[in-house]
Amino acid sequence: MQKPLSIQPISLPPAAQRVSRQAAFAEEGEKRNRYHLPTSLDSASPVGFRMRVPLSTTEVNSVLPLLCLERPKGFVAGPGPTEQELFEEASLGVLSSRQSTNFRGHRQVTVGPTESKRVAELLRSLDHLEGPVLDGAAYTHICLARPYRTPFTFLLTFVGHKKGLSLGTVPLRGIRKTLWHEDDIPTIGYLQHLHLGIWMDAMERAALVASQGARRANVFSAPFCTEARRREHAVVNDELEAMVGMTDRERRLGWRVHLVTQVGAAQQEISLPKSTWRKLGANLLSFRSERIQPGVNQEEKAPPSYHGRQDMDVSDDTAFQAGRAGYNAFAHWAGVDRVKAKELLLMERVDVLTDGGKQRLREIRTELGEITDRVVETIPLWADLPTGKLLSSSAERGRKAFALAGQRIYIGGLDRKDVEASGLEWNQAVRAFGAAAARSALYCELAGVTELPAGCDLLAGICLMAGPVNQNDVGKQFFEYQDLLANAYPGKQPTSLLVWTLKAKTVADPIGNEEQLMNPARKGALVDLRCGPHEVVSLRRGERLSAMRKRQGRVNAERAFGEVGNFVVDAQGKEIPGNCGSAWPRAWAEEKVWPVES
Amino acid sequence: MAGGVMKDRMLDFDEPPKVSLAQLLLARKPGLKAGEDIPRLEAHLRSCIVPTVPEYRSVCGLIEGPLPILYPQILAEPLHLALANHPDMPLPAMGLVHVRQAVAQIRPVLEGEEVGISCWMEGQRTARRGVEADIHTALRDVDGLVIWRGISTVLSKHGPGDGLKRQAPEQPPLRVHRSAVWSIPGNLGRQYAKVSGDWNPIHTTALTAKLFGFKRAIAHGMWTLARALGEMDQDLPTHSVGIMASFRRPVFLPSRLRFESGELGDTLGFELREARSGRVCLSGTVNPLVR
Numbered sequence: 001m002q003k004p005l006s007i008q009p010i011s012l013p014p015a016a017q018r019v020s021r022q023a024a025f026a027e028e029g030e031k032r033n034r035y036h037l038p039t040s041l042d043s044a045s046p047v048g049f050r051m052r053v054p055l056s057t058t059e060v061n062s063v064l065p066l067l068c069l070e071r072p073k074g075f076v077a078g079p080g081p082t083e084q085e086l087f088e089e090a091s092l093g094v095l096s097s098r099q100s101t102n103f104r105g106h107r108q109v110t111v112g113p114t115e116s117k118r119v120a121e122l123l124r125s126l127d128h129l130e131g132p133v134l135d136g137a138a139y140t141h142i143c144l145a146r147p148y149r150t151p152f153t154f155l156l157t158f159v160g161h162k163k164g165l166s167l168g169t170v171p172l173r174g175i176r177k178t179l180w181h182e183d184d185i186p187t188i189g190y191l192q193h194l195h196l197g198i199w200m201d202a203m204e205r206a207a208l209v210a211s212q213g214a215r216r217a218n219v220f221s222a223p224f225c226t227e228a229r230r231r232e233h234a235v236v237n238d239e240l241e242a243m244v245g246m247t248d249r250e251r252r253l254g255w256r257v258h259l260v261t262q263v264g265a266a267q268q269e270i271s272l273p274k275s276t277w278r279k280l281g282a283n284l285l286s287f288r289s290e291r292i293q294p295g296v297n298q299e300e301k302a303p304p305s306y307h308g309r310q311d312m313d314v315s316d317d318t319a320f321q322a323g324r325a326g327y328n329a330f331a332h333w334a335g336v337d338r339v340k341a342k343e344l345l346l347m348e349r350v351d352v353l354t355d356g357g358k359q360r361l362r363e364i365r366t367e368l369g370e371i372t373d374r375v376v377e378t379i380p381l382w383a384d385l386p387t388g389k390l391l392s393s394s395a396e397r398g399r400k401a402f403a404l405a406g407q408r409i410y411i412g413g414l415d416r417k418d419v420e421a422s423g424l425e426w427n428q429a430v431r432a433f434g435a436a437a438a439r440s441a442l443y444c445e446l447a448g449v450t451e452l453p454a455g456c457d458l459l460a461g462i463c464l465m466a467g468p469v470n471q472n473d474v475g476k477q478f479f480e481y482q483d484l485l486a487n488a489y490p491g492k493q494p495t496s497l498l499v500w501t502l503k504a505k506t507v508a509d510p511i512g513n514e515e516q517l518m519n520p521a522r523k524g525a526l527v528d529l530r531c532g533p534h535e536v537v538s539l540r541r542g543e544r545l546s547a548m549r550k551r552q553g554r555v556n557a558e559r560a561f562g563e564v565g566n567f568v569v570d571a572q573g574k575e576i577p578g579n580c581g582s583a584w585p586r587a588w589a590e591e592k593v594w595p596v597e598s
Numbered sequence: 599m600a601g602g603v604m605k606d607r608m609l610d611f612d613e614p615p616k617v618s619l620a621q622l623l624l625a626r627k628p629g630l631k632a633g634e635d636i637p638r639l640e641a642h643l644r645s646c647i648v649p650t651v652p653e654y655r656s657v658c659g660l661i662e663g664p665l666p667i668l669y670p671q672i673l674a675e676p677l678h679l680a681l682a683n684h685p686d687m688p689l690p691a692m693g694l695v696h697v698r699q700a701v702a703q704i705r706p707v708l709e710g711e712e713v714g715i716s717c718w719m720e721g722q723r724t725a726r727r728g729v730e731a732d733i734h735t736a737l738r739d740v741d742g743l744v745i746w747r748g749i750s751t752v753l754s755k756h757g758p759g760d761g762l763k764r765q766a767p768e769q770p771p772l773r774v775h776r777s778a779v780w781s782i783p784g785n786l787g788r789q790y791a792k793v794s795g796d797w798n799p800i801h802t803t804a805l806t807a808k809l810f811g812f813k814r815a816i817a818h819g820m821w822t823l824a825r826a827l828g829e830m831d832q833d834l835p836t837h838s839v840g841i842m843a844s845f846r847r848p849v850f851l852p853s854r855l856r857f858e859s860g861e862l863g864d865t866l867g868f869e870l871r872e873a874r875s876g877r878v879c880l881s882g883t884v885n886p887l888v889r
Binding site for chain 1: 656658660775778828829831832856857
């Protein structure tokens with residue numbers, strides 16, 4: 001049973017310290033940097049560059065039950081979804097749930113009421129279900145994922161090899177990664193499950209927000225969380241893969257069914273004013289519209305608003321409620337009680353506000369720095385030199401991904417032995433951990449817009465980072481370092497999974513990707529790396545699979561919940577061209593996707 | 599004349615005339631000399647059935663519904679070519695540049711409806727680098743009522759220009775409600791040619807466009823305008839609509855364009871710009887027609 005949450009607003013700084021981003025477009029001939037607004041945005045993503053929308057304490061308290069949802073107990077008959085509702089649901093789910101912007105490892109195929117009946121029958125034949133399969137789903141999302149692979153994981157292929165043997169061991173590892181989807185270090189494999197956990201937690205809320213409280217989602221993850229479980233249910237798995245049109249090539253690339261989500265009309269609707277639902281949706285996208293990096297923007301070239309001192313803090317009460325949100329999520333998704341959740345989730349606070357925190361942070365920075373040095377030293381020259389030292393310079397650049405700055409910094413992880421002793425599958429526990437991290441972050445983000453005054457972008461920002469734990473894992477696997485949590489939990493064998501950095505501030509981070517803004521070839525235009533719906537969401541109608549919002553030669557240009565109007569502008573109110581998007585044709589958006597009502 | 603009767607400068611057709619690209623290319627036209635005027639030339643198609651146009655909608659990204667607002671221009675295209683190919687038309691057809699388009703849709707035209715089409719042109723205006731001429735088009739329903747009008751303004755350099763740069767009238771700033779980036783594929787010209795029947799070589803391939811002085815193939819102006827109207831969707835008036843558009847510079851294929859629309863004073867304004875340079879390719883306004 002999850003515990004209810006209440007909002008603990010962040011205290012405002014003195015009026016003189018209430019500053020905002022106030023980003024400007026570069027003047028003609030002015031050298032661009034990441035503090036300038038991009039000249040334009042070219043994107044089919046529903047996110048765009050958004051500002052946070054202030055919510056009243058009453059409004060936030062009214063939406064907090066969405067952070068402690070229990071599974072729906074049944075669906076009732078209701079109207080089928082319009083295309084617009086499905087788009088908005090996908091916008092809050094697969095299209096914006098937190099994952100690296102340069103990794104497109106999630107896809108979703110949504111089937112209608114007829115196929116949903118068949119999916120329900122298939123689900124009922126499975127073991128390890130987290131809850132009852134429900135009748136009467138209006139539609140079902142079948143969610144696919146593939147192993148986490150980015151330029152960083154390519155670099156990892158060259159790390160940790162013995163001199164003299166690397167000519168053989170590097171290609172061998174590359175082959176094992178390609179053919180058997182093995183990971184260089186375990187935490188890279190866990191990233192896939194962390195992201196899935198974040199996604200499944202987002203899906204529960206997405207169904208509600210997109211339908212303004214009318215529909216609920218019933219997510220199943222555990223039967224699909226390992227290859228062994230998939231093999232147990234090979235026939236079911238094959239039928240689901242056929243339903244989503246999975247090809248042999250996709251299977252070879254590691255795509256698998258990882259989640260199945262039934263969505264149907266709720267037995268009890270959640271009643272909130274329409275404006276609250278819409279502002280919440282716009283806010284959820286605004287939280288994902290920039291990469292939050294608390295505290296690392298005080299470089300010399302940053303505008304004055306980033307330099308000023310701000311006397312504000314995240315209170316213990318806020319942190320306590322955020323923790324409660326996280327434990328709620330872990331208990332919900334792992335299927336354990338809250339006491340067990342507290343036992344299993346390992347946390348160490350390492351910021352300067354704790355006793356010995358400064359020293360601990362210094363130790364971590366030193367250790368991660370040493371590991372980076374050893375990575376750079378040991379990258380095989382035969383690979384590094386012909387690429388103009390691209391590999392070693394990339395490893396060097398990675399240092400900034402490990403920066404630990406913020407008023408509250410927590411390292412979180414799990415102990416595999418403890419998890420397995422509790423009867424939990426490790427991957428499912430990692431997913432639950434991802435959901436816990438995302439939900440606690442969401443609590444802080446909501447606190448950061450509660451009673452947000454004019455002239456402030458936000459009141460608190462949070463960053464979930466995997467970089468430091470991945471780097472620590474490189475040290476563990478190849479250079480005999482111990483886990484980041486090892487000292488805090490001497491009797492255990494912890495695996496750290498994520499770092500939270502949390503800061504109270506009123507200035508949002510710079511927008512977008514520095515490289516793209518400053519790359520002369522791009523001339524300041526920002527190519528959004530986030531997906532458009534046509535790239536990752538398919539709708540199954542009869543035997544036909546069609547990409548969402550790809551029609552008559554057009555693809556989506558709409559920003560979801562765009563009517564709220566929370567788009568980033570300069571001080572004069574000028575918008576970033578391309579940022580506010582263009583609504584999908586109304587006739588298409590209002591179509592019932594599956595004309596037969598569920 | 600196949601399917602039609604020529605009475606001096608008035609052409610009457612029972613079915614759309616067929617004027618080949620070769621005819622237009624090979625026609626010897628002297629151009630317009632100082633003191634000369636384009637005579638009044640008319641072409642009439644007595645009756646035709648408005649077809650269903652799913653391929654046109656698909657190429658232009660338009661939703662299903664009444665006939666797309668610019669499609670009558672395609673229906674009238676054979677008549678326009680017949681005028682351009684008329685022996686008394688002094689300007690060569692190849693090299694006419696479509697610079698503006700005005701449309702008044704009195705009421706939506708329906709697929710399957712019987713209509714008559716009339717086109718005419720007469721006289722010209724002096725421009726900076728040549729002369730401009732207006733080609734008028736009108737669609738009438740079976741009762742003879744005009745249901746759609748268009749004026750296509752073309753520029754020809756084969757006439758005496760005055761070298762004077764004309765200042766565009768000052769406009770209020772566009773208050774943007776829609777802002778989207780389009781990726782235009784390289785084969786768009788051929789796709790549009792298939793559905794419009796306009797195989798003008800400047801639109802179809804880079805090679806043929808180069809023969810006419812363009813660095814690459816260029817998008818058909820009526821495609822860019824149709825796509826822009828499609829983007830505005832529910833912002834457009836639903837019944838009687840007036841459109842004014844200026845084709846300011848060619849859209850080279852492939853390209854990325856930025857579309858913006860919103861309030862422009864009391865009207866709905868729109869602009870299409872090159873995504874990188876920001877240079878305007880197309881601008882215009884849309885108004886409900888007051889009858």
